[in-house]
Amino acid sequence: MTPAELSRTVLHAVRRAVDAGQLSVTPPERVVVTPPGPGGCGDYATNVALQLARPAGRTPLGVAEVLRPYLVGADGITDVVVTGPGFLNISLYDTAPAALVEEILRRGTRYGHIEGPGEGSGEGPIEASDGHPARRDTVRLHCPDEVRAVVVMDATARILRSQGVRVRTGCDGRPAPEWQDILGVDVDASEAAPATSAAAVLRPVPAPADPVPLGRDAARWALLHPAAHDLPRIGDEHLVQRESNPLFRVRYAHARSRALLRNASDLGFAPEPGAVTADAQSLLAALADHPRVLAAAARHRAPDRLARHLVTVADAALPLLPTVLPRGAEKPSAAHRARLALAEAAGTVLAGGLSLLGIDAPDHL
Secondary structure (H helix, E strand, C coil): CCHHHHHHHHHHHHHHHHHCCCCCCCCCCCCCCECCCCCCCCCEEECHHHHHHHHHCCCHHHHHHHHHHHHCCCCCEEEEEEECCCEEEEEECCCHHHHHHHHHHHHHHHCCCCCCCCCCCCCCCCECCCCCECCCCCEEEEECCCHHHHHHHHHHHHHHHHCCCCEEEEECCCCCHHHHHCCCCCCCEECCCCCCCCCEECCCCCCCCCCHHHCHHHHHHHHHCCCCCCCCCCCHHHCCCCCCCHHHHHHHHHHHHHHHHHHHHHHCCCCCCCCCCHHHHHHHHHHHCHHHHHHHHHHCCCHHHHHHHHHHHHHHHCCCHHHCCCCCCCCCCHHHHHHHHHHHHHHHHHHHHHHHCCCCCCCCC
16 A cells, blocks of 8 residues: 555545544545654554644544544554554555565466476475485376376376476376367376386276266366365266355356456556455465465375365455455555455466366356
8 A cells, every 4th residue: 555545545534434423523635644753653654633633622642543443444454553642553464465466477377386397396306106206307107097097197297297397197008089089188108007116106086987978177177176085976066056066166266356357457457466455364375375285286196185275265265356346436446456466366376276187267157
């Protein structure tokens, strides 16, 4: 929040107090905010209570106590402390979230990726299935000739490549044509499992039914979202557009973030990373955790970790999306631009994660 925007926020608080009958004054044309003086605290201070005390027929301290509740909780403000005869000392939210959002928007859907083979993930070297460091030139994955195993291997290979690892995949038999054409799997070779401890053989619990009729996106989600030791559910519940369907929530959150960007453009404003309110902390934490989740999913050959993480991001984002755009005659502010940037960042992480799972992230649902 800029000093000019904070000045308008304080002036708006004065007008609200007057409209509520708590102050009997004519609101000033402008309010001055400055860095706190000796004995002050926070990021900015204002003497507006001292200015209004005489015309209001109250003490400066009394005016300050009236105004304080109107400022606490306003967009971008984390605390208001009254000091001295009636100075209002205002603390703004930390700007660290802005750096995170800037990083996500700069990297795009490659946020959390490691550039180039042979580089570390930030969590130490990615290990082979026996717990020893894998060779950095090529990691070999192998699976039985079963639809879930092939899809899990395909997603695992995508995630490993995102962490800078070269991957070669192999299957006991030739995958069925529909697994490639409809489910989008890509297997390098049809061969017997190599007799080397460096090869990770993926054997998830087999699918209890043919997932192909669900189509690519729902089928891959049905096979990848459960942990490898859990029996996947192959049914129409993955197709319904309801909150009970995790895939729908993830894709809906992404589509809403894209729609908000279009709507904001129509209103004449664009995303700009900045301070956000406390109710965004769970989303910020989930976004910051994305690189660690990718590294862990690669390390443990577990694409289900990424799928569940995307649900966490979507569930944290959805309650915030209705607060992004101005309402009524409200003008777009720094707070709106910051929330729009956060929404774009969430949509970017969701799109990137779905891509690694081999699932489409449509802009419209």
